[in-house]
Amino acid sequence: MTAIAHRPPRTTFRAEPLTCSLGAEVFDVDLGEVSRDDAQFEQLRELLIEHKVLFFRDQDITRAEHVALAEKFGPLEDHPVASSDPDHPGLVRIYKDLDSPAEHYENAFHTDATWRENPPFGCVLRCVETPPVGGDTIWVNMVEAYRRLPEHIKDQIAGLRARHSIEASFGAGMLTAQREALHARFPDAEHPVVRIHPDTGEKILFVNAFATHLVNYHTTENVRFGIDYAPGAANLLHYLISQASIPEYQVRWRWTKNSIAIWDNRSTQHYAVQDYWPAVRKMERAGIIGDRPY
Structure with missing residues (x-):
């Protein structure tokens, strides 16, 4: 009889809350692997519902893995103003440099795309390039x-x-x-x-x-x-x-290259702090189609 090979049990993710209101940094996780593993994804989704925004560092994943992870939550949406990566539809590039149009500011508290009848469920945002200092993002419960x-x-x-x-x-x-x-x-x-x-x-x-x-x-x-x-x-x-704008409802995240945030867009707002000019800040975001609010 052929022996059945058993996979070792998955390491349980470790989530450390960052404030009393919302947000947790998650350790012992490879998001590239999560994009291919249903059991790990379900654990991640439960943490997201609990903490509303999750943060990860040192996630050197590919764009294809980024998209695959977001698609496990649901279909992705495009954006009528911000451009998408040509090889990965739905992966929106938020690149800020000296040539960025002035009207494309981000520094207002907002829930993504509530101008849609069905605003996004949430987003997976990866830092491609960050200023040496500044460019943080704030989320609100x-x-x-x-x-x-x-x-x-x-x-x-x-x-x-x-x-x-x-x-x-x-x-x-x-x-x-x-x-x-x-x-x-x-x-x-x-x-x-x-x-x-x-x-x-x-x-x-x-x-x-x-x-x-x-x-x-x-x-x-x-x-x-x-x-x-x-x-x-x-x-x-x-x-x-x-x-x-009340600090007691907020968490603030300092970006580093290949850090990632996943947030529940239904229950949060966020604010991208634009204090880093003339430095460059490049982010890539996959937004997940949501339901109609009631």
Whole structure:
């Protein structure tokens, strides 16, 4: 009888939380191997749901492995403004150098692509080249941001919806015809101000820099006179968006070459700190198609 060869048990990943709110650095893992191993991937996915953003260092993986890892979460999406690697569709290149267009700033707290009807599930971002100092990224726990809102604000925003726009953000610096074409391709999306996480059932404060206005605020319960709506509704939206800037909800990551971040785009926001000019910063990101918020 032929002996059956048994594979040694996989080393359990070690995850060390980086703050009290979110984020963990993961050790004892080769993400190239995870891209080919379902059991390791499931462990990784569980850690992601728990910590909302995971960080890894010294991951010298290929672009094909990067794409394969992201695709284990789901199909990848392209980006209408940022360019993709020609050999790996869905792997978006975020390269910043002296020739980068000024309108392509990243330093605003945002959840990726909420201007889509189905914003991304999450992203896998790899550092290709980093400045000697600077260029960090900040992530924010928007579950915690909702949880710690005053109760009267929670009552006020229950059931409210907001409009999210690529035209008013990426399109703002384009020529009129280009901007209108972008809007025709991606009409403004409408999402609940408070969404439910489909895996955990948690409530998430779901407005960010792409949100332009509240669409169902102007009711007799909220508006007595004009000032209650303008600027009242705008002030409320700005207050909600500003919650992402509270340090107690944040984690900040210092990039090194071949470090990787994987985040749950449904429950977080992030901010790419642009403090490194004229140094070069090159990142490659695979965004995973998500579901429609409810």
